[in-house]
Amino acid sequence: MTTVSTRRRVLAGAALAAGLFCTTAPAFAALTSPEATAYVVSADALNGAAAVPPQPLSTYPPGGTVTEIGLTVGPFATNSTLTATTAGDPAAGTSSASATVDQLGITFGPTLSAALTGVNSTCDATPNGATGNGVIAGGTVTILGIPTTLQANAPVNTGVNLPGLGELILNEQSTDANGVLTVNAVHFTLLPALGGANVIVGHVECGGAPPAGTVPMINTKVGVIGGSLAAATVLGTAYLRRRRA
Template sequence: MTTTRTRVLAGAALAAGLFCSAAPAFAALTSPEALAYVVAADALNNNVAVPPQPQSTFPPGGTKTLVGLTVGPFATNATLTATTAGDPTTGTSSASATVDQLSLTLGPALTGELTGVSSTCNADPGGATGNGVIASGTVTVLGGQTTLQANAPKNTSLTVPGLGDVILNEQSTDANGVITVNAVHLTLLPALGGANVIVGHVECGGAPAAATVPMINTQVGLIGGSLAAAAVFGTVYLRRRA
């Protein structure tokens, strides 16, 4: 009798465990989010600070544009466009940041030219993906020119003599499943005052669909509860039989 009771209880526990493990895994966010901006730079000897421009955030989402820009190290006659969107009912989000042509000037010794900058990302309850590219680009330091790789693989790092590091298609994902992409990220050496320059920035994070937030799966909850109840009733029944 003891053996039979043990088998019944073990079977019920195994079924409940297997069923619970089948519940889908969602991102840690409770609602989708997205962010996009085209350019930003922080302090160069505390003399240069450019806040993210233009910037779009979801929610509420939408498109922000600047027609031409001359601020801090950045200059262009092109249109800068940042767009974000999302849908809480499906737990999805998206973002893009683009500019056709952009010039950089960081003092008399450093200049740069970028064309065809485009960063994008998309997220859903299962995760997020993104990409940041340029069609062409150069960085010139004290007359020495370095060509930047077009359509570079993610996290392509380049050391520019006299400047520091340039990362192309920089990508990272945080603990909440939010992906961050920078088409170009320049990190300047302390000898030049120290600064971070970002071109083409997007972030995307997915979340459980709105209908599933209170309970991941209603059927999982009902069936799981039924299995637990069956295990309890089985225990009571076996004890009475014993």
């Protein structure tokens, strides 16, 4: 006859087995298909001025290269070609993106301006994660007529203080809950006195996914734990039936 203590030991073993299943189950990227986005410039409204939507803009799917020769809009001005490119491969679960411009001027008014050269942002994603980089070959920020040289090929998330005006981040990078990597070569965040705007140069996003045809493991605690408990319960029930026999 099976005793209460025996049943408790079986249930404890089932819980342990469930924990083991949960800790060892593999997981794929959270996206169901690869995706990517790229654009060279964008800006929120600056003290009531018209916002600048992302341009030129390329997204995957479908992917491809979008170019714009010269640009004078909002705070941006350049005679160079702006290029945004995205691509992907569902069979491999990969994606890529790039955003480039050789020269770009940015004017926020008489107080603050910037000049950038060699802007180049890239990212590549696989089912296992994404990597990227957003750099400039050179640049300056001028505040009240005083120029400050910006670091070329800056490390990830290099901050530059703009006293009384806001903040500048070089090679800004972050990854969301779906494993999508976002890279901005240059990101200005201005104080409310200057419109509180976000001004972005060289933006790319990449996210990988399980290769097409792959049956992904459920990447949620509910799914994994539910399957693990079911398996453990079956084992425990079989054990109790043997004891009774």
